[in-house]
Amino acid sequence: MGLFSNLSFLKRSQPEAASAAILAPEVSVAVAPAETGPVEAAPAPAAASTAPEPAISGEARAQAEALVRRVVHEMPDFMTVAVVDSVSGRILAGQWAGHSGGAVEVALAHAAVVQQTRLAIEALQLGSEELLEDILITLRRQLHLLQVLPTQNWLLYLAVRTQDTNPALVRTVLRTLAT
Amino acid sequence: MAYSASTPAGQAVQNIINDLPGLMAVAIVDISSGMSLASHSNSGINPETAAAYNTEVVKQKLKAMSALKLQNETIDDILITLTNQLHLIKLVADSKKFIYLVVNSRDTNLAIAREVLRAQNELLS
Numbered sequence: 001m002g003l004f005s006n007l008s009f010l011k012r013s014q015p016e017a018a019s020a021a022i023l024a025p026e027v028s029v030a031v032a033p034a035e036t037g038p039v040e041a042a043p044a045p046a047a048a049s050t051a052p053e054p055a056i057s058g059e060a061r062a063q064a065e066a067l068v069r070r071v072v073h074e075m076p077d078f079m080t081v082a083v084v085d086s087v088s089g090r091i092l093a094g095q096w097a098g099h100s101g102g103a104v105e106v107a108l109a110h111a112a113v114v115q116q117t118r119l120a121i122e123a124l125q126l127g128s129e130e131l132l133e134d135i136l137i138t139l140r141r142q143l144h145l146l147q148v149l150p151t152q153n154w155l156l157y158l159a160v161r162t163q164d165t166n167p168a169l170v171r172t173v174l175r176t177l178a179t
Numbered sequence: 180m181a182y183s184a185s186t187p188a189g190q191a192v193q194n195i196i197n198d199l200p201g202l203m204a205v206a207i208v209d210i211s212s213g214m215s216l217a218s219h220s221n222s223g224i225n226p227e228t229a230a231a232y233n234t235e236v237v238k239q240k241l242k243a244m245s246a247l248k249l250q251n252e253t254i255d256d257i258l259i260t261l262t263n264q265l266h267l268i269k270l271v272a273d274s275k276k277f278i279y280l281v282v283n284s285r286d287t288n289l290a291i292a293r294e295v296l297r298a299q300n301e302l303l304s
Contacts, residue, residue: 113240
Protein backbone atom coordinates (compact mmCIF):
# COMPACT_ATOMS: atom_id res chain seq x y z
CA MET A 1 0.00 0.00 0.00
CA GLY A 2 1.46 3.37 -0.96
CA LEU A 3 1.67 6.17 1.53
CA PHE A 4 0.16 8.49 -1.02
CA SER A 5 -2.79 6.37 -2.01
CA ASN A 6 -5.26 9.01 -0.92
CA LEU A 7 -3.42 11.97 -2.33
CA SER A 8 -4.59 11.80 -5.90
CA PHE A 9 -5.33 15.51 -6.05
CA LEU A 10 -1.60 16.21 -5.85
CA LYS A 11 -1.02 14.44 -9.11
CA ARG A 12 -3.86 16.19 -10.83
CA SER A 13 -3.16 19.74 -9.86
CA GLN A 14 -0.67 22.08 -11.42
CA PRO A 15 0.08 24.54 -8.65
CA GLU A 16 2.58 26.58 -10.68
CA ALA A 17 -0.20 27.57 -13.04
CA ALA A 18 -1.73 29.69 -10.34
CA SER A 19 1.30 30.66 -8.31
CA ALA A 20 0.98 34.22 -9.51
CA ALA A 21 -1.94 34.63 -7.15
CA ILE A 22 -0.12 36.70 -4.58
CA LEU A 23 -2.76 38.91 -3.18
CA ALA A 24 -2.66 42.07 -1.24
CA PRO A 25 -4.10 42.30 2.27
CA GLU A 26 -7.81 42.92 2.51
CA VAL A 27 -8.44 41.03 -0.71
CA SER A 28 -10.59 37.99 -0.36
CA VAL A 29 -9.40 35.13 -2.48
CA ALA A 30 -12.01 33.41 -4.51
CA VAL A 31 -10.14 30.87 -6.54
CA ALA A 32 -12.10 29.50 -9.42
CA PRO A 33 -12.51 25.78 -9.91
CA ALA A 34 -9.59 24.04 -11.52
CA GLU A 35 -11.01 23.91 -15.03
CA THR A 36 -10.52 27.64 -15.60
CA GLY A 37 -6.78 27.40 -15.02
CA PRO A 38 -4.33 26.28 -17.66
CA VAL A 39 -4.44 22.52 -17.80
CA GLU A 40 -1.94 20.03 -19.09
CA ALA A 41 -1.74 19.94 -22.87
CA ALA A 42 -2.20 16.20 -23.09
CA PRO A 43 -5.18 14.75 -21.30
CA ALA A 44 -4.03 12.51 -18.51
CA PRO A 45 -4.55 8.82 -19.03
CA ALA A 46 -7.23 7.33 -16.84
CA ALA A 47 -8.77 10.76 -16.49
CA ALA A 48 -12.04 9.10 -15.61
CA SER A 49 -10.87 8.78 -12.01
CA THR A 50 -10.79 12.56 -11.63
CA ALA A 51 -14.39 13.56 -12.00
CA PRO A 52 -15.00 17.31 -12.09
CA GLU A 53 -15.46 18.68 -8.61
CA PRO A 54 -18.76 20.24 -7.73
CA ALA A 55 -18.72 24.02 -7.70
CA ILE A 56 -18.47 25.64 -4.31
CA SER A 57 -21.83 27.09 -3.41
CA GLY A 58 -22.20 30.77 -2.70
CA GLU A 59 -23.46 29.92 0.74
CA ALA A 60 -20.38 27.84 1.58
CA ARG A 61 -18.11 30.56 0.29
CA ALA A 62 -19.89 33.21 2.33
CA GLN A 63 -19.58 31.03 5.42
CA ALA A 64 -15.86 30.56 4.80
CA GLU A 65 -15.35 34.27 4.21
CA ALA A 66 -17.15 35.10 7.46
CA LEU A 67 -14.86 32.71 9.33
CA VAL A 68 -11.78 34.32 7.80
CA ARG A 69 -13.04 37.75 8.86
CA ARG A 70 -13.55 36.55 12.44
CA VAL A 71 -10.03 35.14 12.60
CA VAL A 72 -8.56 38.36 11.17
CA HIS A 73 -10.47 40.32 13.78
CA GLU A 74 -9.05 38.18 16.60
CA MET A 75 -5.55 37.87 15.12
CA PRO A 76 -4.86 41.23 13.45
CA ASP A 77 -1.13 40.44 13.17
CA PHE A 78 -1.78 37.41 10.97
CA MET A 79 0.32 36.64 7.89
CA THR A 80 -2.13 34.28 6.22
CA VAL A 81 -5.64 33.10 7.04
CA ALA A 82 -7.38 30.71 4.68
CA VAL A 83 -10.23 28.23 4.65
CA VAL A 84 -9.29 25.29 2.44
CA ASP A 85 -11.11 22.12 1.47
CA SER A 86 -8.85 19.50 3.01
CA VAL A 87 -9.82 16.85 0.46
CA SER A 88 -9.46 18.78 -2.80
CA GLY A 89 -7.07 21.48 -1.57
CA ARG A 90 -9.30 24.20 -3.01
CA ILE A 91 -9.38 27.61 -1.32
CA LEU A 92 -12.82 28.75 -0.16
CA ALA A 93 -11.71 32.08 1.30
CA GLY A 94 -8.53 33.70 2.46
CA GLN A 95 -6.46 36.78 3.20
CA TRP A 96 -2.79 36.65 2.30
CA ALA A 97 -0.91 39.49 3.88
CA GLY A 98 2.57 38.31 4.46
CA HIS A 99 4.09 35.55 2.42
CA SER A 100 5.57 35.19 -1.00
CA GLY A 101 4.35 31.81 -2.20
CA GLY A 102 1.44 31.15 -4.51
CA ALA A 103 -1.86 30.90 -2.65
CA VAL A 104 -3.13 27.86 -4.53
CA GLU A 105 0.12 25.96 -4.16
CA VAL A 106 0.32 26.72 -0.45
CA ALA A 107 -3.29 25.62 0.11
CA LEU A 108 -2.72 22.36 -1.76
CA ALA A 109 0.45 21.62 0.15
CA HIS A 110 -1.25 22.13 3.50
CA ALA A 111 -4.25 20.04 2.50
CA ALA A 112 -1.65 17.35 1.74
CA VAL A 113 -0.16 17.74 5.23
CA VAL A 114 -3.60 17.09 6.71
CA GLN A 115 -4.25 14.15 4.40
CA GLN A 116 -0.90 12.62 5.24
CA THR A 117 -1.56 13.06 8.95
CA ARG A 118 -4.94 11.36 8.54
CA LEU A 119 -3.21 8.45 6.82
CA ALA A 120 -0.80 8.19 9.76
CA ILE A 121 -3.64 8.19 12.27
CA GLU A 122 -5.48 5.55 10.26
CA ALA A 123 -2.38 3.36 9.99
CA LEU A 124 -1.86 3.53 13.75
CA GLN A 125 -5.37 2.17 14.36
CA LEU A 126 -6.01 4.47 17.28
CA GLY A 127 -9.73 3.77 17.33
CA SER A 128 -12.69 5.62 15.96
CA GLU A 129 -12.90 7.98 18.94
CA GLU A 130 -9.48 9.52 18.21
CA LEU A 131 -10.10 12.31 15.69
CA LEU A 132 -7.70 14.88 14.33
CA GLU A 133 -8.33 18.30 15.88
CA ASP A 134 -5.41 20.42 14.78
CA ILE A 135 -1.80 20.42 13.61
CA LEU A 136 0.51 23.08 14.98
CA ILE A 137 3.81 23.57 13.17
CA THR A 138 6.39 25.64 14.98
CA LEU A 139 9.03 27.12 12.71
CA ARG A 140 11.93 29.22 13.92
CA ARG A 141 10.06 32.49 13.35
CA GLN A 142 6.51 31.48 12.43
CA LEU A 143 3.64 29.41 13.73
CA HIS A 144 1.38 27.60 11.30
CA LEU A 145 -1.86 26.16 12.60
CA LEU A 146 -4.06 23.78 10.62
CA GLN A 147 -7.39 23.57 12.43
CA VAL A 148 -9.81 20.91 11.27
CA LEU A 149 -13.30 22.40 11.17
CA PRO A 150 -16.18 20.26 12.35
CA THR A 151 -18.05 20.28 9.07
CA GLN A 152 -17.43 19.70 5.40
CA ASN A 153 -13.78 18.63 5.62
CA TRP A 154 -12.75 22.24 5.87
CA LEU A 155 -9.38 23.25 7.12
CA LEU A 156 -8.50 26.62 8.61
CA TYR A 157 -4.92 27.61 7.90
CA LEU A 158 -3.33 30.38 9.93
CA ALA A 159 0.25 31.62 9.71
CA VAL A 160 1.53 34.13 12.27
CA ARG A 161 4.92 35.38 13.38
CA THR A 162 6.17 33.82 16.60
CA GLN A 163 6.98 37.27 17.95
CA ASP A 164 3.34 38.37 17.67
CA THR A 165 1.62 35.56 19.55
CA ASN A 166 2.10 32.13 21.16
CA PRO A 167 0.86 28.64 20.37
CA ALA A 168 -1.56 28.44 23.29
CA LEU A 169 -3.28 31.67 22.26
CA VAL A 170 -3.49 30.71 18.60
CA ARG A 171 -5.03 27.37 19.41
CA THR A 172 -7.49 28.80 21.90
CA VAL A 173 -8.70 31.47 19.49
CA LEU A 174 -9.07 29.12 16.53
CA ARG A 175 -10.71 26.42 18.58
CA THR A 176 -13.30 28.90 19.82
CA LEU A 177 -14.00 30.25 16.34
CA ALA A 178 -14.09 26.84 14.74
CA THR A 179 -16.90 25.49 16.88
CA MET B 180 11.89 -2.55 24.05
CA ALA B 181 13.38 -1.77 20.70
CA TYR B 182 16.49 0.03 21.79
CA SER B 183 19.88 -0.36 23.32
CA ALA B 184 20.82 2.25 25.88
CA SER B 185 24.39 2.14 24.64
CA THR B 186 23.52 4.17 21.52
CA PRO B 187 22.72 7.91 21.64
CA ALA B 188 19.23 7.24 20.22
CA GLY B 189 18.62 4.49 22.77
CA GLN B 190 19.86 6.70 25.57
CA ALA B 191 17.51 9.47 24.43
CA VAL B 192 14.56 7.05 24.46
CA GLN B 193 15.54 5.90 27.95
CA ASN B 194 15.78 9.51 29.18
CA ILE B 195 12.36 10.36 27.74
CA ILE B 196 10.80 7.29 29.39
CA ASN B 197 12.38 8.33 32.69
CA ASP B 198 10.89 11.82 32.40
CA LEU B 199 7.48 10.71 31.12
CA PRO B 200 6.78 7.24 32.50
CA GLY B 201 3.16 7.47 31.33
CA LEU B 202 4.03 8.06 27.68
CA MET B 203 2.22 5.98 25.05
CA ALA B 204 5.00 5.69 22.48
CA VAL B 205 8.34 7.22 21.62
CA ALA B 206 10.75 6.77 18.72
CA ILE B 207 13.89 8.37 17.34
CA VAL B 208 13.40 8.38 13.58
CA ASP B 209 15.86 8.75 10.71
CA ILE B 210 14.13 10.98 8.13
CA SER B 211 16.01 9.70 5.10
CA SER B 212 14.81 6.11 5.64
CA GLY B 213 11.66 6.60 7.74
CA MET B 214 12.97 3.95 10.11
CA SER B 215 13.35 4.25 13.83
CA LEU B 216 16.79 4.12 15.42
CA ALA B 217 15.27 3.37 18.82
CA SER B 218 11.72 3.14 20.06
CA HIS B 219 9.44 2.10 22.87
CA SER B 220 5.69 1.71 23.20
CA ASN B 221 3.44 1.39 26.23
CA SER B 222 0.32 1.19 24.09
CA GLY B 223 -1.06 -0.40 20.96
CA ILE B 224 0.82 2.16 18.87
CA ASN B 225 3.42 0.52 16.63
CA PRO B 226 6.44 2.87 16.62
CA GLU B 227 7.72 1.51 13.30
CA THR B 228 4.43 2.32 11.58
CA ALA B 229 4.38 5.73 13.24
CA ALA B 230 7.95 6.42 12.13
CA ALA B 231 7.23 5.59 8.50
CA TYR B 232 4.00 7.57 8.22
CA ASN B 233 5.12 10.58 10.21
CA THR B 234 8.26 10.89 8.11
CA GLU B 235 5.86 11.58 5.21
CA VAL B 236 4.01 14.18 7.30
CA VAL B 237 7.32 15.98 7.84
CA LYS B 238 8.14 15.78 4.13
CA GLN B 239 4.72 17.20 3.18
CA LYS B 240 5.28 20.13 5.50
CA LEU B 241 8.72 20.72 3.98
CA LYS B 242 6.98 20.84 0.58
CA ALA B 243 4.48 23.33 1.96
CA MET B 244 7.36 25.48 3.19
CA SER B 245 8.96 25.45 -0.22
CA ALA B 246 5.57 26.50 -1.67
CA LEU B 247 5.66 29.38 0.81
CA LYS B 248 9.17 30.24 -0.41
CA LEU B 249 10.29 30.58 3.18
CA GLN B 250 13.99 31.24 3.43
CA ASN B 251 16.17 30.63 6.45
CA GLU B 252 13.27 28.88 8.15
CA THR B 253 13.33 25.45 9.72
CA ILE B 254 10.72 23.31 11.40
CA ASP B 255 11.16 23.15 15.16
CA ASP B 256 8.31 20.78 15.82
CA ILE B 257 4.91 19.58 14.62
CA LEU B 258 2.18 19.00 17.19
CA ILE B 259 -0.77 16.84 16.14
CA THR B 260 -3.68 17.16 18.54
CA LEU B 261 -6.23 14.34 18.58
CA THR B 262 -9.27 13.95 20.79
CA ASN B 263 -7.32 12.43 23.71
CA GLN B 264 -3.74 12.24 22.49
CA LEU B 265 -0.88 14.53 21.58
CA HIS B 266 1.55 13.41 18.91
CA LEU B 267 4.70 15.53 18.90
CA ILE B 268 7.32 15.44 16.17
CA LYS B 269 10.47 17.30 17.24
CA LEU B 270 13.13 17.73 14.58
CA VAL B 271 16.75 17.37 15.68
CA ALA B 272 20.25 17.16 14.23
CA ASP B 273 19.81 19.54 11.29
CA SER B 274 16.45 17.99 10.43
CA LYS B 275 18.00 14.60 9.72
CA LYS B 276 16.12 12.92 12.56
CA PHE B 277 13.03 13.52 14.63
CA ILE B 278 11.81 12.43 18.00
CA TYR B 279 8.24 11.15 17.86
CA LEU B 280 6.31 11.16 21.11
CA VAL B 281 2.72 10.16 21.86
CA VAL B 282 1.20 11.09 25.20
CA ASN B 283 -2.26 11.18 26.64
CA SER B 284 -3.34 14.82 26.74
CA ARG B 285 -4.76 14.33 30.23
CA ASP B 286 -1.27 13.53 31.58
CA THR B 287 1.02 15.82 29.61
CA ASN B 288 0.69 19.17 27.90
CA LEU B 289 2.66 20.65 25.02
CA ALA B 290 5.00 22.64 27.25
CA ILE B 291 6.03 19.60 29.30
CA ALA B 292 6.43 17.37 26.23
CA ARG B 293 8.55 19.98 24.46
CA GLU B 294 10.76 20.51 27.47
CA VAL B 295 11.46 16.79 27.76
CA LEU B 296 12.28 16.44 24.06
CA ARG B 297 14.39 19.58 23.92
CA ALA B 298 16.64 18.13 26.60
CA GLN B 299 17.62 15.31 24.21
CA ASN B 300 18.65 17.62 21.36
CA GLU B 301 22.33 17.66 22.20
CA LEU B 302 22.53 13.91 22.67
CA LEU B 303 21.17 13.29 19.18
CA SER B 304 23.10 15.96 17.28
